[in-house]
Structure formats: structure tokens, C-alpha cells
Amino acid sequence: NAGVTQTPKFQVLKTGQSMTLQCAQDMNHNSMYWYRQDPGMGLRLIYYSASEGTTDKGEVPNGYNVSRLNKREFSLRLESAAPSQTSVYFCASRTATQPQHFGDGTRLSIL
Amino acid sequence: GDSVTQMEGPVTLSEEAFLTINCTYTATGYPSLFWYVQYPGEGLQLLLKATKADDKGSNKGFEATYRKETTSFHLEKGSVQVSDSAVYFCALGGPMEYGNKLVFGAGTILRVKS
Numbered sequence: 001n002a003g004v005t006q007t008p009k010f011q012v013l014k015t016g017q018s019m020t021l022q023c024a025q026d027m028n029h030n031s032m033y034w035y036r037q038d039p040g041m042g043l044r045l046i047y048y049s050a051s052e053g054t055t056d057k058g059e060v061p062n063g064y065n066v067s068r069l070n071k072r073e074f075s076l077r078l079e080s081a082a083p084s085q086t087s088v089y090f091c092a093s094r095t096a097t098q099p100q101h102f103g104d105g106t107r108l109s110i111l
Numbered sequence: 112g113d114s115v116t117q118m119e120g121p122v123t124l125s126e127e128a129f130l131t132i133n134c135t136y137t138a139t140g141y142p143s144l145f146w147y148v149q150y151p152g153e154g155l156q157l158l159l160k161a162t163k164a165d166d167k168g169s170n171k172g173f174e175a176t177y178r179k180e181t182t183s184f185h186l187e188k189g190s191v192q193v194s195d196s197a198v199y200f201c202a203l204g205g206p207m208e209y210g211n212k213l214v215f216g217a218g219t220i221l222r223v224k225s
Contacts, residue, residue, distance in 0.1 A: 033213075040217050040218075042115075042200060042217045042218050043155070043200070043215040045212060058212070090154055092155075099145060099204075100213060102154040102156070104154040
């Protein structure tokens with residue numbers, strides 16, 4: 001089925017470990033986004049990529065890096081994980097005149 | 112900056128009851144407004160949208176009207192079902208043709224009992 005695919009679905013890390021969350025979309029969308037979801041706070045934008053070759057910071061970028069590998073793929077990297085980064089991470093994509101389409105999320109726990 | 116405020120939950124209703132979830136926003140310019148729904152263990156799905164003042168978005172029996180004068184986009188449904196139990200997020204974004212970075216409310220949990 002067409003859509004946004006995130007891997008892995010679940011991950012447990014120790015403090016200080018590194019991790020890359022993968023996101024791929026097969027809808028030929030130009031723009032891609034990474035959000036984190038925390039209880040009582042809705043979704044907050046970490047980074048986004050308006051088009052292939054560009055990335056920009058969102059509301060909460062500290063502690064994260066991103067790579068827009070090609071038009072399909074947009075990865076999120078935690079270089080040195082901290083307990084405060086325990087969250088559910090969502091990737092989304094969109095084309096110019098359509099709303100964002102979300103993946104099913106990655107549940108990340110950092111001990 | 113832009114912000115969205117939703118009524119706090121959880122909201123617990125009996126099947127066939129009327130649903131209202133309040134949403135108000137603060138934004139510069141003329142944002143687009145959205146309601147997303149998240150079922151347990153899943154990602155967010157777009158429920159409905161409105162791109163200009165007085166537009167009414169509707170889908171699956173849910174409706175919301177973009178009210179610029181009250182900066183509101185309240186979600187309503189005339190008769191809820193158990194299958195409507197989910198978390199509902201109100202969001203605003205720039206005009207559809209530009210950027211469209213979304214700002215989300217905190218979400219409202221809806222529980223419908225049979």
C-alpha cells in the first residue's frame with residue numbers, strides 16, 4: 001500500500017547511544033517532516049525538508065540531525081540519546097496542495 | 112507565534128450522543144485549519160480541513176466550520192459511535208500552497224461507551 005513507512009516501530013536505547021530513525025514515502029511527495037509526540041503536548045515539529053536537498057529546523061531541533069537522502073527518504077538521527085528524547089516519533093510527507101500524510105510512528109524509549 | 116488550544120479531555124460519551132470538541136487558534140495571516148484523528152497504536156489521519164474563513168470541512172459525519180471572527184474550528188458530530196473512540200488533534204498550517212508546517216493542539220481523548 002502507498003504511504004509513509006517508518007522503521008523501526010519500537011526501540012529501546014541506553015543513554016548516550018546513537019540511533020537513526022528511517023522514513024520513506026512512495027507518493028512522490030516533495031516535502032517531508034519529523035515530529036515528536038509527548039503526552040499533553042500534541043505533536044511538535046523537529047525538522048522538515050521542503051524539497052529534496054533542503055532541510056530546516058522546526059520547533060524542537062536540539063539533539064537531532066536529519067538527512068534528506070533522496071526524494072523518498074528522510075532520516076532522523078539521535079547522536080547521543082537522552083531520557084528526555086523518550087517519545088513517539090512521526091514522519092509525514094505532503095505535496096504542494098495536499099495536507100500532510102503520516103506514518104504509524106516509532107516508539108522510542110531511552111533508559 | 113502561532114498556537115492552537117483544544118479543550119482538555121478525556122471526553123466520555125454514550126453511543127449516539129452529540130459531540131463537540133472546542134478548538135481555538137492564534138495565527139498571523141490566513142491559516143488553513145485541520146482536524147486529525149489518531150486511533151490506538153496508529154499514526155495520524157486527516158479527518159477534515161478548511162482552507163478559508165466560513166469554509167465547512169466534513170467527513171464521516173464529523174463537521175467543523177472555520178470561524179475567523181471567533182478564531183475557532185470546533186469539531187462536531189451528531190451521533191458518535193464506539194468506533195469513534197480516538198485522540199483528536201486540531202492543527203493549523205500556512206496556506207496549502209506554501210510550507211504548510213503544522214502547529215498542533217495538545218489533543219483530546221474521546222471515549223465512547225456502548
